[in-house]
Amino acid sequence: MNVSPWSTIGSGVTWAPVKSIQYFLRARGHTLVADGIYGPVTAAAVGAFQSTVGATVDGIVGPQTWPQLIIATAEGDTGDAVRAVQQFGFVSFPGVDPLLVDGVYGPVTAERVRFFQESWGLTQDGIAGPETWSFLSALVPGQDLWPLVKVGATQATNWRVLIAQHLLRAHGSGIVADGIFGPLSGAAVTAFQQTLRAQFISTTIGQLDWPALIITVKAGDTGEAVKAVQSFFPDLVVDGVFGPLTDAAVRGLQGVFLPPADGIVGPMTWRLLTVRLFD
Incomplete structure (x- = not known):
C-alpha cells in the first residue's frame, strides 16, 4: 500500500488499467478483446486466472491478483504483455507523438517507461516490472498518488x-x-x-x-x-x-x-x- 499502490478494479470499470488487464489475460492464453471495458467476459477470465494461481476467485483484480497477473517486460520483448504497457496515456505528452501499441518493446517504449519511473521516484531501469506496474495500475480517477523517495536516491536522480x-x-x-x-x-x-x-x-x-x-x-x-x-x-x-x-x-x-x-x-x-x- 505505502510503496506499492495497487488499484482494485472490477466489473463496470472503463479506466486505463482495464485494457492492460485484458492484454495480460490474452498473453496468458485467454481469448478476449482488449476493449477497455470490464464486462462479464473479462470478469470470467480473471476468475479463471485466479483459480489457476490459487487466489480467491472473485473476478476482481486487486492488490493480491495484480502481482500474479502482470508479466514484466523490457526492451526486446514482444506481444500482448508489451501492449499492456504501451496503451497507457503516460507514453504521450505535449510535443511528443503517441507511442504505437504495436507489441514491440523498443527503445522508445523503454524511454517512455523510464520517464514514467522518474516521474514517480521509481527505479529508472526502463523495465515494466512489479514496482512500475503498481503505479500504472493506480492511475485511476480519484486516486491521488504520491511519489517514492528511496534509499540510494540522490538529488540528481530524484529531485524530491x-x-x-x-x-x-x-x-x-x-x-x-x-x-x-x-x-x-x-x-x-x-x-x-x-x-x-x-x-x-x-x-x-x-x-x-x-x-x-x-x-x-x-x-x-x-x-x-x-x-x-x-x-x-x-x-x-x-x-x-x-x-x-x-x-x-x-x-x-x-x-x-x-x-x-x-x-x-x-x-x-x-x-x-x-x-x-x-x-
Whole structure:
C-alpha cells in the first residue's frame, strides 16, 4: 500500500488499467478483446486466472491478483504483455507523438517507461516490472498518488530528496539535508513512520507518509519546511525564510498549474512540488 499502490478494479470499470488487464489475460492464453471495458467476459477470465494461481476467485483484480497477473517486460520483448504497457496515456505528452501499441518493446517504449519511473521516484531501469506496474495500475480517477523517495536516491536522480530531507528535519530528525538519501535518511523515515502507525514500516517515503510529512507554509514563515519548498526552485536561496522571492516563485507555479495563486503551500501545492506534471 505505502510503496506499492495497487488499484482494485472490477466489473463496470472503463479506466486505463482495464485494457492492460485484458492484454495480460490474452498473453496468458485467454481469448478476449482488449476493449477497455470490464464486462462479464473479462470478469470470467480473471476468475479463471485466479483459480489457476490459487487466489480467491472473485473476478476482481486487486492488490493480491495484480502481482500474479502482470508479466514484466523490457526492451526486446514482444506481444500482448508489451501492449499492456504501451496503451497507457503516460507514453504521450505535449510535443511528443503517441507511442504505437504495436507489441514491440523498443527503445522508445523503454524511454517512455523510464520517464514514467522518474516521474514517480521509481527505479529508472526502463523495465515494466512489479514496482512500475503498481503505479500504472493506480492511475485511476480519484486516486491521488504520491511519489517514492528511496534509499540510494540522490538529488540528481530524484529531485524530491532535498524536499524530503528538509521535511524530515522539520519533524525533528537530525539528518543533514545533503541531497543524498542514504542509510541515515532511511532510518529517519523509519523513525517517522513509527510515530504514525504500526504497519508498512520501511526506509522509503510513500503514499501514507507524504500527507503527514508535509507542512503548510506561507509568506512570513521560517524553518526547514520553507527550505523544503525553496529547494524545488533552482533560482532561490535555500535560507528557510519565506520572503517575497519565495512567494513569487510559489505563486508563479500555482498560476500555471493550480490557479488561483495564493502563495500558500498546502497539500495541493506540495503535490505540485513532488509529482511531475510537466516535462
